[in-house]
Amino acid sequence: MAEVKKLKRPELDTGEKLYLLALAKGAMVTLKHAFKSVTGKARGADSLNSSGLGITMQYPEQKWDDQLPEHYRGAPALVTDEQDRERCVSCQLCEFICPPKAIKITPGEIPQDDPWAKVEKRPKEFDIDMIRCIYCGMCEEVCPEQAIYLRKDYAITGTSREEMVHNKQKLYEIGGKRVGLVNKWNELK
Template sequence: MARPVQRPKLSLLERSYLPAIFGGLLVTIRHFKDMIFGKTQVTMEYPEQNWNDDLPDWYRGAPTLVKDEHGRERCVACQLCEFICPPRAITIKPGEISKDSKWAKVEKFPEQFEIDMARCIYCGLCQEVCPEQAIFLRKDYSITGETRESLVHDKKKLYELGGVMTGLVHKWDEKK
């Protein structure tokens, strides 16, 4: 059942809107004044200030490839990340490790490893699926470029961003 709502009874002055307008003007000028005197906390002024030093450990930035402390590239080109990548940002071209290499038993290495940062959604599935602890999402978030091509990170760029990661499992080392 519809219930009639009692409208508030306004005095003549209130009906002229003038007190409300005056009140509104006071509100806006207070904000103006607080801003002028620097009392208002505004948003971070990004390029000059940033969160870089306060990013949490689990922050998901750009995916990168890492080497371990022996300088071995950890990726074995199993292509699991390529298959799981939802936006299909990863392209891997596997190659064979030469027989006389110290790591010959690993058999494969990525001859080409490209991540298209224009497609990457920073979901971290590649890191999760990697059986070799080779791909990690690091803290770089400001990935920009002037062309689409420049946004495709090749192997060199990926290792540059990833660097060396220590404390990983060394499953290809000789058994002790």
């Protein structure tokens, strides 16, 4: 059996018990930053085009759009190909992999008289609850047809929960067209 050692905590003096020194240090840091922001010398004030007092960005007049990193992941959207055909084949991989379960897909059949009937199905309904979405990018990574992309949009607002559920039509509207090879239209596939 291992030996147990009892450690004795060091005794605190009266100043340490009252935390006076810690409070004074915190107040000095706060006053230093306040003085720099009033004089217009705050760190980052120039790069953010701030109002001059501090580095507070004046949203919505000023936005992060030019300063977003290349790898930024925003809101998901569905895209079409050059001929306005749906890329999504309702494989439901994005629905299954979504950690917060924000995606709901109802598959639908493509009529036999459709010129693109080679494809088995397309989504009848495709909903993404933007309140639940955590912008993780897993839906984009798992999509075999490159039908869902994360945009660089961070300002998604609505006045009700119903407005925050983006349906198929809205997702295609905000996603737009994506140029490039689409596996499901490939004749060799």
